[in-house]
Amino acid sequence: MTDVDMPEKIEDIEIRLLLEALYSRYHYDFRNYAMASVKRRLRQAREQLGFETLSALQESLLHDPNMFPRLLGYLTVQVSEMFRDPAYFRAIREKVVPHLRTYPSLKVWVAGCSAGEELYSLVILFREEGLEQRTLFYATDINQEALAQAEAGIFGLDRLQLFTENHRKSGGKSSLSDYYSAAYGRASFDKTLRQNVLFSDHSLVTDAVFGEMHLISCRNVMIYFDRDLQNRALGLFKDSLARKGFLGLGAKESLRFSNQAAAFSDFVREEKIYQRLAA
């Protein structure tokens, strides 16, 4: 079928213009995200924020600074769990940690950390393995609200049953309840877990390398990107990793279709853990 001959649908024009406006006005660049999801979320935002059209939403976005964080909430849906995919964390523990032990100091980057679920999982794992004290963790995201939540370390108590189960399946050596106190329906994670963590606003789309990492964990972020953007992010990871550093991706993400694949080797294939080859 010849897509080029088909006139662009009005909604598609509106989406293109809205993303352009978002970029020009706020420097958040969603133009190369996977569009099917973006479209779904923009439709949802339009409906729930009460706009007749996406053009009307765009006007509000340009003129009302309060609209921006609300829209960002739609465009960056925060879905996460502690120790999500326990087998991944087990592989980090059993296969990656033995290598990390050989370094006197370590840097770990959790890219797209959402409200901190993945970050706390890794910090707890590193504490259990006796590596926390020599490690500096960087937790980054483009959603400030999520970053603020991550920094607060508070989760709904109703989620802890799942987190606890996941932690146990991941080979956890302690009890998750050792790390939080529960009150008023909320679980508040111990602040000592954050003593070696730097939280910061960083975009895999528009920002640059900021340090040399031994482990980068970036899960379920790049599936929202198109292929070019995935390649950009993977290039960033390649340039950020120390020689023989590790890169962990989400269960359904891989380097298979990437032009950066040659810079990495499979380390734990089933868990999408890769190792940076010596340059």
Next chain:
Amino acid sequence: MSAIAPEAVVIGASAGALEALSVILPALPANFRLPLMIVVHMPPDRSSILAELFQAKCRIAVREAEDKEPVNGGTAYFAPPDYHLLVEANKHLSLSSDEPILYSRPSIDVLFESAADAYGPALIAIVLSGANQDGAAGLKVIADAGGTAIVQSSEGAFATAMPEAAKAMCPSAQVLSPQEIAAYLEKVSGRP
């Protein structure tokens, strides 16, 4: 039947999915021309067994969908458990871990709505056996875009709520048995 030659098929199924799909997919010939994208509701911790299961029984290629892979004709793509499956306008597949819709991830509606955007009238959508409402809204979007809507007939279906909800929301949908669906697909696939 619409005048536009179909380019793709999307299928949604829930309780009773295996029985219905076991009639439809193995019946398709090796030279079947269209891609099929399929969402089956499964418990999230279930590892991906569907593709393997059908691979052995089918003459067309059967795989679990991978993120950002191009859609190929003659191939059935199953959504992986715990991810939504979407089709991009450039005919690539995308996965997403957005929140479940109507308690389901993968969601039939999410696949159907994205496919309606990608294929417009050149799409066939099928809602099979199931005990919930997923797929009804998506089927309507596809029919409104000029695509062909089909629901499984109640007779012999393991669970009728899902095809019935879809039919109620999308009255123009044809009602066919799995055998008739297989025959229909084979016939339209033969058209240039």
